[in-house]
Structures are given as structure tokens and as C-alpha cells.
Amino acid sequence: MAEEPRNTGAHLVYGELKRRILSLDLKPGERIYEPAMATALQVSRTPLREAIRRLISESLLEQLPTGGVLVPALDEKVISELYDVRAALESLMAREACANATAADLEELRGILARNAAMVEFADEAMKYGVALHAAIARIAGNSWAQRFHGQIASQVERYRYFTNNAPERRDEALANHRLLVEAIASKDEEKAAKVAFEHVIGARDETLRVISASGLAVE
Amino acid sequence: MAEEPRNTGAHLVYGELKRRILSLDLKPGERIYEPAMATALQVSRTPLREAIRRLISESLLEQLPTGGVLVPALDEKVISELYDVRAALESLMAREACANATAADLEELRGILARNAAMVEFADEAMKYGVALHAAIARIAGNSWAQRFHGQIASQVERYRYFTNNAPERRDEALANHRLLVEAIASKDEEKAAKVAFEHVIGARDETLRVISASGLAVE
DNA sequence: AAGAGTGTACTTGTATACAAGTATCCACTT
DNA sequence: AAGTGGATACTTGTATACAAGTACACTCTT
The missing domain is CATH 1.10.10.10 (Winged helix-like DNA-binding domain superfamily/Winged helix DNA-binding domain)
Incomplete structure (x- = not known):
């Protein structure tokens, strides 16, 4: 990266x-x-x-x-793959963050979480702090290859941005997952952190696929 | 790929x-x-x-x-990262293989396993069937992005080939792990398969790091 | 003698000219 | 009328010439 x-x-x-x-x-x-x-x-x-x-x-x-x-066509199958790999990578980074997080790191994570919570009613801001949280975890994990691949995945997913669901209840759910994730990292529970991160992303995947199949994906 | x-x-x-x-x-x-x-x-x-x-x-x-x-220098920190990401990817592919494996696929996996077992005393052949097993699982999983990243990781690791341990007891252990993995896939136990694959690769990581720190890694 | 400055040799970055290959369209054949 | 053949226009792939920038050594100054 x-x-x-x-x-x-x-x-x-x-x-x-x-x-x-x-x-x-x-x-x-x-x-x-x-x-x-x-x-x-x-x-x-x-x-x-x-x-x-x-x-x-x-x-x-x-x-x-x-x-x-x-320019590659958009493809429902591919986006499912992308989210799966992303889940695996974020899961790994959460696990590694457990091992590496210092007190200062945890403070940072909780700070982002608090801002995320305060802004949860504003879609743009909430998204921003969500991304910031993932970035902080990635930094703490310190695995450059995971970060690199994660960045490539993020670029790919960006093209499907139109199909992501930003509804309020979705943001609440994401916030709840983020809380669970940070607490798992704070308690150094690698398995828990890995599991929460994995399932969080899988949830986002299923939601995105639902939006796509509802709104229809234009493929030529 | x-x-x-x-x-x-x-x-x-x-x-x-x-x-x-x-x-x-x-x-x-x-x-x-x-x-x-x-x-x-x-x-x-x-x-x-x-x-x-x-x-x-x-x-x-x-x-x-x-x-x-x-040409990038060899670096002990990087190889640890590489194995970690590889563990996450193989774990994911094992999970996805559970969902996708047909009876014919399982037969293929068991066939490779049998050849692996028969050849376990010959380092080159054992290695070859180990690779074949991973390739088969990757194919069954059918996640092109996971395969792509896994291929890049494999290329990177190839440069550290000199430091991998091919001792007989190591090959026995790998075979045992492969058996566990195939059986987990056969029984469609995603969590088990994911866990076995992950820990198998982490084991290889630790062994490689051990060899490196023992033999010394030349970095300029 | 040590350091700064300059000049030279060599590096990478860019533009352009050329070669090779591909698709398209039209005429011609059947 | 449909299909095949070929010619043409345009595409990408490659070589080369040139420009810009970097590093190194050497000289000159202090």
C-alpha cells in the first residue's frame, strides 16, 4: 500500500x-x-x-x-467473492490487532467508535468513521500484505458503491458490530475478534447482494 | 489467475x-x-x-x-506476514470448498491424499501432492480473487524455499493435517475445515521461521 | 585536508516512428 | 441472397531517439 x-x-x-x-x-x-x-x-x-x-x-x-x-463488467458472482476474501483479510487483521494493540491503540479505537456513535444518524460521517476504524485496525495489525490485498479489494468494491445499503438500521448494526470488535480486541480474544470481523463482513456481503438482486445489476 | x-x-x-x-x-x-x-x-x-x-x-x-x-531483500518479518495471509486465504478456500464440493470432488481429494500418503517418504513427490491438494481445494472453492492472491503469496514464498523444512517428521505432520482437512470438507464442517487449514499453515510458518532463525537469513 | 561546487557519464522517463497483426467492409463468386 | 475473398483502415506491440534528472568524481577553494 x-x-x-x-x-x-x-x-x-x-x-x-x-x-x-x-x-x-x-x-x-x-x-x-x-x-x-x-x-x-x-x-x-x-x-x-x-x-x-x-x-x-x-x-x-x-x-x-x-x-x-x-473496463471490466460488473458481476454479481465477483462481488460475492470480493466480500469473502475481504472477510478473511479483515478477520486476520483483527486477530493480529489483538496481539499488537497497545493501550494507546485501544484508546484510538474507542475514540473512533465514539465519534462513529455520535454521527450514526449521518450516513456520510458514519461511513467515514467506519472506514477509519478498519484503517486503524489494519495499521495496528501491521501486516503489509494483508493491507495491500485489502486495498485492492476495496478498490474493486468501490465500483459497486451504488449498491451498498446505507439505511439507518444498517448503520446501527454496523456500529454494534464495531463495538463488539473493539471490545474483543481490547480483551485480546483473538478467536472472538476474528469471528466478529468475519461475520460482520459476511453480513455486509449478504446485504449488498440483496440490494443488487432487488435493484438489478446492469451487465451488458 | x-x-x-x-x-x-x-x-x-x-x-x-x-x-x-x-x-x-x-x-x-x-x-x-x-x-x-x-x-x-x-x-x-x-x-x-x-x-x-x-x-x-x-x-x-x-x-x-x-x-x-x-530485487527486494529477503526479510524475516515479511515471511511471517506472508504465511499469515496465506493461512487466512487457505482457511477461506477450505470453508468455501465445504459448500461446493461434489462427490466427484471428494473422490479427487481422497485420491490425491492416497498418493501423498504412498509417497510420503520421498520429499519431492510428497511436496508435489501437497501442492496438488491445495490446488484442488482452491479449484473447488472457486473464488478467483482468493486464488489470485494465493498465487502471489506462493510466488513470494518461493524465494524463501531454501528455508523450508522437508524433514520426514514434518511431512508426516503435513499429511496428517491434510487428512483432517479433507475429512472436514467431506463432512461439510466449514468451521472445522477453516480452523484446520488455518492452523496447518500457521504451523508451517512457525517451522519456517524456526529454520530461518537457526540457519540465519542473509540480508544485506 | 576537508568541503563545496561543478561537470560528466549514465540513469530513467517520454515521445515518436515503424512493424505486425486484427477487424471491417465491400466486391465478387456461387 | 449468402458466403467467401481480399483490400483497407486501424489497432496494438516494439524499437529507437531524445529529454530530463541523478549520482559520482574531480577540482577548486578555504
Whole structure:
């Protein structure tokens, strides 16, 4: 995850393309033509290709057998897989956070939790502190590979953001799970923490799948 | 993991560089200079750079803040992280295999197990069937993202191959764990399967760390 | 002698020209 | 009319030339 964003053109192009993909500004299924995109971004094909290759390696772009490149379609099966892997990773990080958390760390977690609770009626803020909690746990766990994979998963899931459920009762449930998680970490109960984290994410998965099957997922 | 290895020069170079990195033919800490490597591999810098970038994105190469590229050093902390993530992923796949395994799948797993048992006295063969068992479970689980990450982890671990313990008693223990795992999958006991897989890999981690601290890990 | 400054050799980053391959469209054949 | 053949326009893949930046050594100063 530790990105050194060296001010090279390829990195800027990477960031811009990634932003467009995650925001669905570049539509799923849409093909990318190098010359057109290069002129649009005002760079030559060389740094553009570098950015494209990197995005392919993260599955934020997809390579056709013949060599063309396109934005991957959205897919219900894939999102289920993503949440499952995310559950496994967050579960692991919760477990490792148990072993590593200092008193100061626990204070930080409880602080985030309190802000989360205070803001639970505001969807944006609640989401923000939820993410902050996960980030803090990831930092405490200190497993760079878990963080890296988790970051890739998060990027993927971002494309399905439209289908996540932010209803108030859902936020209450998340908050309750977060409380359980922090307390498990505080009591150094690895098994409990791992289990709570796992099931929390699985719950989010099922909820998202429910929203998708209700609202319909456009796949071309 | 589904790689379409299109016969492009960049892919060949990628494969060759990866092979050299994993075999420690390119030594940890060694820097890579594009012009020299390009002439050595008889391609221009363009496909070489493409391969290098891809390897960087998999952390099989490392980029210096100033732009140079080198082979990452071996590091005891990292290998612990790798095994932990691997444990989480294999645990997940074992769980998912429980849900998906057909009678034919179980037969396949038991077949591999039997061959593993028959060959337990031969290190290479035993290792081979161990890998085959994990591959079969991964296939049955059918989670492409878990497989993808697991593959990356496996590549990383490959560089530490020298430090893995292949002693006979170690192989017996692995076989016993594999038996437990297959039986858990056969009985559709997700929690059991997940737990056995997790602890099996954690055991391998501890053994590897023991070997490393005994034999000493050369870091420059 | 130690340090700062400068110049040179070499590195990576980018643009562009070219080669090879793919798809599409139209004419032509059956 | 349908299908096949080929020519054409356009795609991606590669090589190379060039620009920008980095590191290192050497000299000159103090």
C-alpha cells in the first residue's frame, strides 16, 4: 500500500484512469483505445500504456485475448467473492490487532467508535468513521500484505458503491458490530475478534447482494 | 489467475525475469539496469519495462524513490506476514470448498491424499501432492480473487524455499493435517475445515521461521 | 585536508516512428 | 441472397531517439 507517488506522468495517468474507472465515469464494458485516450489525457502512448498495464494487473482493466483493453463488467458472482476474501483479510487483521494493540491503540479505537456513535444518524460521517476504524485496525495489525490485498479489494468494491445499503438500521448494526470488535480486541480474544470481523463482513456481503438482486445489476 | 499468455515479447520477458527472481538467480538486493538487461534478453527497453512494471506491482521487484529498480531483500518479518495471509486465504478456500464440493470432488481429494500418503517418504513427490491438494481445494472453492492472491503469496514464498523444512517428521505432520482437512470438507464442517487449514499453515510458518532463525537469513 | 561546487557519464522517463497483426467492409463468386 | 475473398483502415506491440534528472568524481577553494 505504501505508495511513493513519484511525480511521473505515468503515475498521474494511473491515478486519473483509476478515478474514472472507480467512479464509473468510464463505463463497465467500455473499451479503451490508446491513441484517443492518450490525446485526451495529453500524454503520449508510452506513459498511458504503463498506467494501463498497472491497472490490468489490479483487474481494474481487462485485457482481451486479442490485445484490446476494456473496463471490466460488473458481476454479481465477483462481488460475492470480493466480500469473502475481504472477510478473511479483515478477520486476520483483527486477530493480529489483538496481539499488537497497545493501550494507546485501544484508546484510538474507542475514540473512533465514539465519534462513529455520535454521527450514526449521518450516513456520510458514519461511513467515514467506519472506514477509519478498519484503517486503524489494519495499521495496528501491521501486516503489509494483508493491507495491500485489502486495498485492492476495496478498490474493486468501490465500483459497486451504488449498491451498498446505507439505511439507518444498517448503520446501527454496523456500529454494534464495531463495538463488539473493539471490545474483543481490547480483551485480546483473538478467536472472538476474528469471528466478529468475519461475520460482520459476511453480513455486509449478504446485504449488498440483496440490494443488487432487488435493484438489478446492469451487465451488458 | 487465469492468464492468457499471449505470445508477446513482454510476456516472455516477464516469465524469464520472474523465473530468475524466484530462483534467486537474480540476487536479493541486486539492482536492475534497463539497457544492460534489455541487451541481455535481446529485446528493447520497451517490453522489458513493461515486464518490470508488472513485477513491481507484484512486489517481485522494488522501485527506489529515485526511480531505480532492484530485487527486494529477503526479510524475516515479511515471511511471517506472508504465511499469515496465506493461512487466512487457505482457511477461506477450505470453508468455501465445504459448500461446493461434489462427490466427484471428494473422490479427487481422497485420491490425491492416497498418493501423498504412498509417497510420503520421498520429499519431492510428497511436496508435489501437497501442492496438488491445495490446488484442488482452491479449484473447488472457486473464488478467483482468493486464488489470485494465493498465487502471489506462493510466488513470494518461493524465494524463501531454501528455508523450508522437508524433514520426514514434518511431512508426516503435513499429511496428517491434510487428512483432517479433507475429512472436514467431506463432512461439510466449514468451521472445522477453516480452523484446520488455518492452523496447518500457521504451523508451517512457525517451522519456517524456526529454520530461518537457526540457519540465519542473509540480508544485506 | 576537508568541503563545496561543478561537470560528466549514465540513469530513467517520454515521445515518436515503424512493424505486425486484427477487424471491417465491400466486391465478387456461387 | 449468402458466403467467401481480399483490400483497407486501424489497432496494438516494439524499437529507437531524445529529454530530463541523478549520482559520482574531480577540482577548486578555504
